[in-house]
Amino acid sequence: MLLVGNGKLITRNEKGEFFKDGCVAISGSTIEKVGTTSELKKEFPEAEFIDAKGGVIMPGFINMHNHIYSTFARGLSINNYHPKNFMDILEGQWWRIDRTLNLQDCYHSAKIAYLDSVKNGVTTVFDHHASYGAIEGSLGQLSQAADELGVRTCLCYEVSDRDGEEKMKAAVKENADFIKASSQRTDDMQKAMMGMHAAFTLSDKSLELCAANTPDGVGYHIHVAEDIADVHDSLAKHGKPIIHRLYDFGILGKQSMAGHCIHIGPHEMELLRDTDTMVVTNPESNMGNAVGCPPAMRMHNEYNILMGLGTDGYTNDLTESYKVGNIIHKHHLADPNAAWAEIPDMLFNNNHKMANRYFNKKLGVLENGAAADVIVLDYKGPTPMNETNYNSHILFGMNGGAVTDTIINGEVRMRNREVQGVDEAKIWSDAQAQAQTLWSRINA
Template sequence: MISRTEVGRMAALFLRAETVLPLGETNAVWSPGAVRIEDGTIVEAGPAGAVSSAGAAEIDVGRAVLVPGLCNAHTHLYSSLARGLPPRGPDPRTFREILETLWWRWDKLLDPDTVALSAEAGLLESARRGVTAVNDHHASPSAIDGSLDRIAEAAGAIGLRAALAYETTDRDGFAKRDQGLAENARFAARAAADRSGRIAATIGAHASLTLGEESLAELVRLAALTGRPLHLHMDEGPEDGEGARRGGDRSTVGRLARAGVLRPGTIVAHAVHVDDRDIEILAETKTVVVHNPRSNGGNAVGRAPLGALLRAGVRLALGTDGMSGAVAIDAAVAGAVHRMAEKDRAIPFDLPFRLAAERNAEVASALFGIRYGSIAPGFAGDVVAYAYRPPTPIRPENVAAHWMLGISESPVTHVVVSGEPVLVEGTFVRVDEEEILDRTRAAADRLRNAFHA
């Protein structure tokens, strides 16, 4: 197996698999297939005999299916160590109570070390789920300064791509808000100077319900100054719209549009409580809406009107909202729940595949300034091997069905990011997974005790 010292020395990598599915603009099936990656970019891909291995390190993933890596378009790595946290007091009755009794207590407990450990735990799980890029939305009010660097360092150590933002909010006062703005600005400058395509910045904001007019204006100004997109929550619960209407706006979407927040590139998570006019505005402004179905179900906030969003041409993507690293599971939930609940033929059978494999690739391409989501020359060298044994032949016309119902549910054996191995034969080659998880479990216990103190 490739050693940790060998990883950084690879100028070229050749991978061979029993089946390669390039995805992207083609539904080709190469059996066997191969890909050659040089300096982080795919230079050759196709039937195994047509791809050169000369001078390259070689990995044969064996009886597996090789596909492009996935992007998680909205997550919260800081929530990784809260998994299994017992509730504190009675179950929350509203979404705001969930925020106040869980997340707005939890994020204040994080220090620089637990910020890093949370990121490591979430990124390890992401890689094991076939994710090679994450769009993370971070909050740690007691440790704002430098927090995005700690997450970037964790991503660099493990080997994944990470687009990062700090959650600017008024909920802890203007001094903390200004710290959040400064952290976004500082990290945006760092990411702009990085030429690896491995880190990127967005300008983070919590949600309309915790941001005043001045704060929205500052966020819009910072996004324009840095040239980076805004990334925020929108209409996850009814509280966003109620606050906007109290302030004289028709809706949350109306308020954010008036403030200049909604525009091409802006990423909003959820959009559960939107109406037809809101949807028209989201389409007109070319705002990206990231659907997070498992989180919406877990918080009992409702479900986004996926059929209406699709018909209107809204730019959709898929996230986990920090529930886990398994964006493919959210894809499956989105397809099943919405087709069952809405009985809407505008929601196609292959929606999970289209969202996770195609729409999220568009988000990653825009965030990192690379071509992402296809095994083809010129695209980023991010590929994942799944130990999938198809019960029926994989053909161009059924690639989506095999991806949804088999490939994405199978164990991940290999992960390569920018041409560098991250996971080989089920083992991380850059970090000691068990040593990290020993530390994350100990930290989770400490945080749990502090949460319940």
Template sequence: MLLIGNATVLTFDEETPIINNGAVLIEGIKIKEIGETEVLLQKYPNAVFKNARNKVLMPGLINTHTHLYSTFARGMNSKTDIPPQNFIEILEKLWWRLDNTLNEDDIYYSALFAILECIKNGVTTIFDHHASFNYIDGSLDIIAQAAMEAGIRANLCYEVSDRHGQTKSDASLKENERFIRKIQVSQNDKLGGMIGLHASFTLEDRTLNKASELADELHVPFHIHVAEGREDLQDSVKRGYMGVVDRLTKFKILRPHTLAAHGVHIKKEEIPMLKKSGAWVVHNPESNMGNAVGAAPIKDFFDHEILTGLGTDAYTHDMFESIKVANLLQKHQLGDPQAGWNEVYNMAFNNNMQIVSNLLGVEIGKIKENFRADLIIVDYIPPTPIEKDNVYSHILFGMNGGMVETVIIDGKIIMDDREVTILDYERIHRRTREQARRFWERF
């Protein structure tokens, strides 16, 4: 048993939201007991004790939309005479070329290094959306291998798109099917699978029909980009639909528990339709700002009780950063200093937890008895008291991923004193840089 004590424990449990000088006892993969440090020390004298004095102990963070394959884009020369001028050109000149260049080693090291960056920033669960049209069959197994080696929780999918032709589109659907069937018979509850789709404007009716039939057969939802750019909306209108939601609903893509990433250009008239579908939205504020596509109507989603989670779209692996920017973006967009406060908190600490519970089937996101022991220790010494009514203020204005000192997943210490313990981080870092250089030469 592992006992972490002398911490300010942020439980995210309404019954006892904060425990000063608190302790958490971990037995196996679950939280066995929480309470005051001295009480648990006396009760469990033989437990291994980890001292978290003057530090914050809280649940690991969850990222419900990211792209691990984007790792090698950092600092890369895009080799274009004219830089991208709009969202479509960003896709065509950068991302679609990148995902069509990846080979087996690229997939592995870009995933592994990105996962390690997630861990170093206190993220213990990710929902990844993968594309590698030069290497489709078996690509999700490569990412799953990286995830398991690093010890993180991961829900994976392959991005189906018709932009490279029907043959590769069909192969992408088969990769989703192969991986999901494999996951469904495995005993590994750290891995999950969904059917990945790129976006409505790169998907033809035939592919949407095949994907919908496959989802019915496998009993899984989708992970898809929805109305990220205005071009997605315009394409659906050109096809005779009200908008993207209208088209995807007609093909039963938007169904219970489907993750609809972005949602920036969903028409107001379509929001009740989205609610009725049972699909969920994942907000990615920094990516939307960086691509200049706009700001998602988060308040409208909440007003219609559409469950909305928070991701990063791989713009960062620091969910503390995404929380901060999501809060600021809503205030800026709506001209209201009160906007985004409750919504962003719920996205990061309630809704992401619900998404994991439903799609991975594990209870995480709270420090509560019998919940999985996915925890982080944050080296945060506040200038003011942390109390039950100001916990979120301290997270929002005081914490960042660089303060994360220890990461525990399923009761196992993955990072301790800012050093990744499960893998040789320095060796992987060196090998990743070598692989990135090779990738840049091929790009």
């Protein structure tokens, strides 16, 4: 038995319970009970105790859309790279990187991404991978890294026609192989989706092949209308909007997730709603790529689409995305009331609802029977914190660097900012050496 107590406890349960001096009792991989520190210490006197020291105890963050393969882009300078638009960014940077990646690059970049997730209190990661320099076995490298760091993860490979039919078929097979491998696990720590890049790099034939290799109960993870060029391509080549085309091929549905959805209209929103397709928005990435601001407030409020929040490889700190998500819609709509409720609803309520369409044990809440994914943050606050304002404290006062302890599936993965069970210095050292070789290959 493990107790995490002496902190302000945010449960995120349906009652919205908040304990000023709260405690979580963990038995194995599951939460046994929540309550006050004095009550649970009395009930479980022999339990190991992690002292939050007056900080904040809350469920671990869930990242609904990440790109681990982008890890080694930090600090990279690519020769003759001067993008003028999003297509230039894809061709000149991201596709150039992923065409150069080998399996060792995949493994070491994943070790860093999952390590950084643990340090930022992210306990579950949905990743969208690409490494056209090494397709076969690449998801296995990410899977191994996730196991070594103890992070819960859902993986897929980005199928695309951009490097030819042979590699497209290899990408479909990589997805199919990992879907099968993950289905044979019994620990509820790794799941799989059928990954696809975007409609403009996928022919009808490729969509059919993806559908033919996706078993029942498994959905698709695809970028949708991230840039207006994607929209123009679909209308010019297929005579229909992107969402309608995906609907025709059976890509939409409860298990599927559409990333971005920046340039979509009301009829497409209706299709997303009517098929119960999930949508994940990534505000920092959208601003960084200058692709626009999605109609997220309309999708959330008017169409009641299940929307979550991701980082798109921009960061592993979900509080960053919370902060930017809060302001991008205010700025875009010139409405100071926008996003106050919607963005925290996506991050703290919808992300775990979306994740639980894949993972069996209840995520994102601290209550009896839920997964023991718990984090502690070193935050006192200059003003009182209570059940009515803790989201505001997170928004304006906390960040991933404040996380001191991370528990995933009942295992203590970080204690007092020290990551447990791994040689953190070696992970960083190995990654930097591997990144240098990648950079040399990219600019060769």
